[in-house]
Amino acid sequence: MGLVEIDDGYDFRVVVADERWVFRFPRRPGVVPALETEVALLPVIARALPVRVPHFELVSEEPPFVAYRLIDGEPLADEDPAGVRAFLDALHAIPIDTLPLETTDWVASYREQCAEFERAVLTLLPVELHTQAFDLFAEVETLTGFTPSLVHADLGPEHLRVRGGRLAGVIDWGDARIGDPAIDYSWLLNGPFADWEVEPDLRRRARFYHRLGPWFEAHYGIFTGRTAHLDRGLAGIAERLVE
Numbered sequence: 158m159g160l161v162e163i164d165d166g167y168d169f170r171v172v173v174a175d176e177r178w179v180f181r182f183p184r185r186p187g188v189v190p191a192l193e194t195e196v197a198l199l200p201v202i203a204r205a206l207p208v209r210v211p212h213f214e215l216v217s218e219e220p221p222f223v224a225y226r227l228i229d230g231e232p233l234a235d236e237d238p239a240g241v242r243a244f245l246d247a248l249h250a251i252p253i254d255t256l257p258l259e260t261t262d263w264v265a266s267y268r269e270q271c272a273e274f275e276r277a278v279l280t281l282l283p284v285e286l287h288t289q290a291f292d293l294f295a296e297v298e299t300l301t302g303f304t305p306s307l308v309h310a311d312l313g314p315e316h317l318r319v320r321g322g323r324l325a326g327v328i329d330w331g332d333a334r335i336g337d338p339a340i341d342y343s344w345l346l347n348g349p350f351a352d353w354e355v356e357p358d359l360r361r362r363a364r365f366y367h368r369l370g371p372w373f374e375a376h377y378g379i380f381t382g383r384t385a386h387l388d389r390g391l392a393g394i395a396e397r398l399v400e
Contacts, residue, residue, distance in 0.1 A: 178227060206247050283395070
């Protein structure tokens with residue numbers, strides 16, 4: 158059996174067996190609830206989406222891990238804008254009262270997150286960037302006025318799988334929750350599909366989430382002692398603060 162380990166994820170270690178099976182193992186006990194959420198959520202939403210999502214054929218509680226058949230494809234670059242948009246529309250239209258998820262205080266959660274970034278990461282940045290950082294954190298109070306929706310909340314290129322020029326599947330749903338649909342546009346509107354027509358306030362909020370993204374990587378680098386993540390995160394923070 159051929160085994161390939163993918164060690165990039167923040168929360169899960171991934172092993173691909175025989176180019177057919179994907180095994181996901183939580184890196185620490187604190188992320189087991191995210192895996193449990195995926196186990197409960199994905200069967201509920203699979204039929205509502207126009208692309209494949211993981212179907213867990215093996216769920217182990219002790220030790221905790223899951224296995225599913227590989228969703229073949231390459232990371233999205235700029236393919237199939239209509240297919241990506243159709244996926245987003247379908248995802249955000251799923252009635253949230255049918256989901257095994259609780260609604261939380263969105264602004265409060267980001268207020269707390271930015272306070273942690275201020276505590277742990279801000280001092281590692283050049284002093285001349287601190288004003289821009291505080292301005293970014295202050296935007297948390299404006300994350301309002303949206304209709305709460307199911308969001309994937311981590312739609313980068315690696316999680317959007319393309320085959321034959323079409324979006325074929327979406328993986329890694331560990332961050333899925335009820336929240337602001339603009340978060341799912343954060344990379345898309347600030348990367349491959351900047352010319353999409355969207356409401357101005359959705360675009361504004363998506364830009365906030367995009368600019369905040371590198372702070373998560375820097376914080377992860379501090380938390381785990383992985384200097385490559387820290388350095389990459391700090392570089393991204395500096396770049397996006399001055400955009």
